[in-house]
Amino acid sequence: MLDELTEKLEKALKKITGQGKITESNISETLREIRRVLLDADVNYKVAKDFIEKVKEKSLGQEVINSVTPGQLITKIIYDELVELLGNQSSELEVNPNGLTTIMLIGLQGSGKTTFSAKLAKYLKNKKQNVLLVAADVYRPAARSQLKILGSQINVPVFSIDESNDPVTISVESLKYAKENGLNTVIIDTAGRLHVDDEMMIEAAKIKERVKPTQTLFVVDSMTGQDAVNSAKAFHEKVDFDGVVLTKMDGDSRGGCILSIRAIVDRPVKFVSLGEKLDSLELFYPDRMASRILGKGDIVSLVEKAQAQFDEKEAEDLEKKFRENKFDLDDFLKQIKMIKKMGSLKSLLGMIPGIGSQIKNADVDDKQLIVVESIIQSMTKQERANPKILNGSRRKRIARGSGNTIQDVNRLIKQFEQMQQMMKMLNKNSGKFNLPNMKNFRIN
Amino acid sequence: MNIFKNLLKETFAKTKDNIKSSIKSIFGDTKINFEDLEEILLKSDFGLEFTEQIINELKKTSNFNDEKDFNNSLKYLLLNKINKNNSNADLDINKLTIIQIFGVNGSGKTTTIGKLTNYYISKGFKILIASCDTFRAAANEQLKKWATLNETKIIEDFSKDPASVAFEAVKTAKNEKYNLLFIDTAGRLHTNKNLMLELQKIDNVITKSIDENILKLNWLIVDGNSGQNANKQYEEFSKFVKIDGLIITKLDGTSKGGSVFQIAVNNNKPILFLGIGEKKDNLVKFNPEDYINSLLE
Structure with missing residues (x-):
């Protein structure tokens, strides 16, 4: 995510690293480069201009202390400015503690509202909320069916009045339905x-007026260009919203519209949505995002993500097994399942500092995890506990049973043996167990 | 074709006003301010590289006497660049x-x-x-x-x-x-x-x-x-x-x-x-x- 922007900024910053002090002349090229980076990243031209001005102002006034290089100093200034532009602190979704929380989603066509609504429903459901999805898109053909299907995938009820073409009525009725059915969150x-469609904007404002949502979220495609500021501004003025959701962040868009929107409309980004899987949703942390943009990686959110998914007890058991070298294929399978819960491998790897840009072109194939899973699941309990007994005919059977080739099975077993080997060494060296390094954890 | 023109004109009403008035303001100063043109093109998502390319070519190709002159050169330049063969839509x-x-x-x-x-x-x-x-x-x-x-x-x-x-x-x-x-x-x-x-x-x-x-x-x-x-x-x-x-x-x-x-x-x-x-x-x-x-x- 955003790794390209990072790459470019890094390049621009290298130009002043190692120079004595910040002068008008040695900073001008860097600033020009940063402007180019920002514009290529679809940051609004005016926002980029202001940003450059600010950085320049602050840089020139700065004394360069011996211990830092001008490059480090400017990195710090750019970082601080970025964080400020992105909104200083992370902003959680507001809920109504004593009653019904209503969240209304608005945005342009194709920005990803329906997919996001299902993701949000799943996210809140995992937080033990009783969620109701409301199909208030009466215009796009089959929009209601799409939401119903998504709702059934995540086991969240979907409220729809198929014979009504009035989104206001549908929304108002949904609140009643939620109250009657003991549901506390309505999306x-x-x-x-x-x-620019006045009629439709008035309709949205009307829904908002009648429903009085706890939070209104503006959903934006992260690939949006310069016009992001115009639509954000109009939605802000005509309907108003409390926060922004950025979608399709699993692509390689540089996401500059985040900076633009934040600069034009003072509303925080609440969520970042990546991928089509219904659990690929992240909270937005401006400081981490700024770090990410500057190539410092985001080890913090990786750790937190891991913590949320790993059951403590399970991790302890696993650690013990590692230490005693009793880690078997069943445990391996458990680990894979946990990793899968954490999201896509690529997004996980992207958070590790320093390797973000390296893996940009690497093929990290989540499907490989499924292959590994299917192979292990085709083994007997005995085989999983003691992979040594896997002779040729057993391997053949497993390959056939799991729909893979014998080579796949062989490779998995070999890798597992290598991993055991690695664990042994780790144990010898430190006596303390750390999470295996993901970089060495190659599956294909 | 008229329908097309009208539709497009309506559609682009905002853009047009924008560029037109901006170009006017360029000439308001009696000298050509390419920075303003850059801004206009960037705002339309033409991208920095493409924008710089257009401006450089524009600088090279002509001397402008007035707004109309400038406008025509810009138009001609863009028209020359775009592939005009959309016959593959005529099935x-x-x-x-x-x-x-x-x-x-x-x-x-x-x-x-x-x-x-x-x-x-x-x-x-x-x-x-x-x-x-x-x-x-x-x-x-x-x-x-x-x-x-x-x-x-x-x-x-x-x-x-x-x-x-x-x-x-x-x-x-x-x-x-x-x-x-x-x-x-x-x-x-x-x-x-x-x-x-x-x-x-x-x-x-x-x-x-x-x-x-x-x-x-x-x-x-x-x-x-x-x-x-x-x-x-x-x-x-x-x-x-x-x-x-x-x-x-x-x-x-x-x-x-x-x-x-x-x-x-x-x-x-x-x-x-x-x-x-x-x-x-x-x-x-x-x-x-x-x-x-x-x-x-």
Whole structure:
């Protein structure tokens, strides 16, 4: 995510690293480069201009202390400015503690509202909320069916009045339905609309007025260009919203529209949505995002993500097994399942400092995990506990049973043996167990 | 053509005013301020590189006496760059044409197919639609509603993979003497290699099942709101499938589609249609001159 922006900024910063002090002349090229980076990243031209001005102002006034290089100093200034532009602190979704929390989603067509509404529903459901999805998009053909299907995938009820073409009525009725059925969170998926379509904007405002949502979220495609500021501004003025959601961040868009929107409309980014899987949703942390942009990686969110998914007890058991060298294929399978819960491998790897840009072109194939899983699942209990007994005919059977080739099975066993080997060495060296390094954890 | 001009003029009313008044202000100072022009082009998503290129060429090519002079040079420059051959949208009704539609999620593929169907029906084509988006929930229903609206037949089968549905559709199109087959594919981010390979597979299956009497075209749909990432989209998609033409969608807002114009120029590919709304007739054939005029007049 955003690794390209990072790469480019790194390049621009290298130009002043190692120079004596910050002068008008040695900073001008860097600033020009940063402007180029920002514009290529679709940061609004005016926002980019202001940003450069600020950085320049602050840099020139600065005394360079002996212990830091001008490059480090400017990195710090750019970082601080970025964080400020992105909104200083992370912003959680507000909920209504004593009653019904209503969340209304608005945005342009194709920004990803319906997919996001299902993701949000799943996210809140995992937080033990009783969620209701509301199909208030009566215009796009089959929008209601899409939401119903997504709802059934995550076991969240979907409220729809198929014979009604009035999103206001549907939204109002949904609140009643939620109260009657003991549901405490309502997510209203409205139709995509253009910010210049007055009629549709008035309709959105009307829904908002009647529903009085706890939070209104503006959903934006991260690939949006310069016009992001216009639509954000119009939605802000005509409907108003409490936060922004950035979608499709699993692509290689540089996401500059985050900076633009934040600069034009003072509303925090609440969520970042990546991928089509319904659990690929992340909270937005401006400081981490700024770090990421500057190539410092994001080890903090990796750790937190791991913590949320790993059951403490299970981890302890696992650690013990590692230490006693009793780690078997069943444990391996458990680990793979946990990793899968954490999200895509690529997004996990992207968070580790220093390797973000390296893996940009590497093929990290989540499907390989499924292959490994299927192979292990085709083994007997005995085989999983003691892979040594896997002779040729057993391997043949497993390959056939799991729908893979014998080579796949052989490779997995070999890698597992290598991993055991590695664990042995780790144990010898430190006596303390650390999470295996993901870089060595190659599956294909 | 008049309809096109009016629609486009209305659509671009905001842009036009913007550029016009900005150019006026450029000349207000009696000297040409290229920084302002840069700003205008950047704001339209033309991208820094392309913008700088245009400005450099403009600086080289002419001396300007007044606003009109400047305007004409700019117009001429842009017109000279864009591929004007969008004849690949003029299909031959006497043979079968297969058009594969693809693009990133939410770019407007299904809606565009609905509108394209309407467009070609009005030209007398007998149209078949294949629903190869077996991924997104209810995608085929959305397409079906369009098919019902246009009274066209649709091939779908959720139990099959997209390539098999495409194969079936090609067979049906041949056997039942259709003139035009649209293949609707699932939205996919160009960074997702597996999905790109899936698209390639659909493409291969179609190519293998046709002969020289059948024309096959691949059209990439790009959201007119996209910024510079559109370049990446084009680049990646073209690595996996041949791209014959581009369609810009959602131009009824305030965005200008400059990033797609830039792609079309850099890769010498024609822009075929512009999507300017959600109704079935909100599609216009791209006319380079009118487009540029509407941007700059």
